Amino acid sequence: MTIKDYLKDTISNCWALGHFNFSENDALRAIVESAAELKTPIFVGVSENERKHIGIKETIALVRAFREEFGIPIFLNADHHKNFEAVKEVVDAGYDAILADFSKLPFEENIKMTKQSVEYAKSKNPDIITEGELGYVRGESKIQTEVIEIKPEDLTKPEEAAQFVKETGVDLLAPAVGNIHGIVTNNSGTIDIQRIGDIKKAIGENIYLVLHGGSGLSELEFKNAIEAGVSMVHINTEIRVAFTESLRKTLQEMPEETTPYKVMAPSVLAMKKVIAEKLKIFGSVNRL
Numbered sequence: 189m190t191i192k193d194y195l196k197d198t199i200s201n202c203w204a205l206g207h208f209n210f211s212e213n214d215a216l217r218a219i220v221e222s223a224a225e226l227k228t229p230i231f232v233g234v235s236e237n238e239r240k241h242i243g244i245k246e247t248i249a250l251v252r253a254f255r256e257e258f259g260i261p262i263f264l265n266a267d268h269h270k271n272f273e274a275v276k277e278v279v280d281a282g283y284d285a286i287l288a289d290f291s292k293l294p295f296e297e298n299i300k301m302t303k304q305s306v307e308y309a310k311s312k313n314p315d316i317i318t319e320g321e322l323g324y325v326r327g328e329s330k331i332q333t334e335v336i337e338i339k340p341e342d343l344t345k346p347e348e349a350a351q352f353v354k355e356t357g358v359d360l361l362a363p364a365v366g367n368i369h370g371i372v373t374n375n376s377g378t379i380d381i382q383r384i385g386d387i388k389k390a391i392g393e394n395i396y397l398v399l400h401g402g403s404g405l406s407e408l409e410f411k412n413a414i415e416a417g418v419s420m421v422h423i424n425t426e427i428r429v430a431f432t433e434s435l436r437k438t439l440q441e442m443p444e445e446t447t448p449y450k451v452m453a454p455s456v457l458a459m460k461k462v463i464a465e466k467l468k469i470f471g472s473v474n475r476l
């Protein structure tokens with residue numbers, strides 16, 4: 189099955205693909221092992237900074253190796269690539285999917301740059317999956333204690349979403365629907381489920397919605413969002429937190445330990461626990 193087959197299936201059978209970020213081998217292993225155990229296809233993503241840390245060639249080689257070892261579909265996505273040169277680099281390297289994120293630019297500029305990225309990507313690889321972002325998803329992939337105020341103009345308007353997908357040619361759309369990147373400790377806002385449904389209706393059945401900023405949302409919010417038309421959910425911060433909290437604890441408990449794989453082992457388990465919980469909530473189990 190191709191990525192598009194799976195995307196179509198998310199709508200007919202009401203579930204969502206999990207998208208998890210990594211920047212080193214242990215997080216990638218945790219994601220793949222969880223997905224393999226639950227028998228689900230999986231998206232793994234690297235932002236520009238994450239892939240600068242691990243290396244662009246290394247991401248390709250590692251994902252290929254994990255596919256061979258585990259025999260499940262693993263799709264490599266360039267998450268939030270914010271300039272055309274960066275998009276070109278990952279397309280040329282052979283990524284399966286890209287998020288050309290020009291959402292900070294004014295509407296017409298966002299369309300222009302996204303369209304340019306999509307055209308380049310499809311010219312190099314007709315099967316590549318392209319995503320654009322419309323609206324402003326605030327926040328960063330960390331624990332945020334400050335109040336993050338979502339302004340009405342941040343939110344994606346269904347009629348603009350329809351125009352955006354038509355003019356850019358993207359396969360996936362990341363809307364701003366009250367979601368925030370990172371874990372927000374001080375959030376009174378909620379996900380605008382009605383808006384998700386309206387946007388999905390406006391963009392049509394062949395374009396799929398991606399919910400960013402999944403970390404910290406409740407099970408009910410995920411389920412409602414998926415029912416309203418979300419086909420993929422991004423989780424990053426919750427794995428980062430599981431990794432670092434576990435690592436801090438391990439280092440404290442084993443101050444004499446110097447073997448890296450012994451120090452890292454509990455962190456891999458902690459990440460796997462978070463990933464498996466999410467995949468179950470997304471209805472991703474047994475979807476191969």
Ligand SMILES: [Zn+2]
Binds near residue numbers: 400
């Ligand atoms: Zn994101």
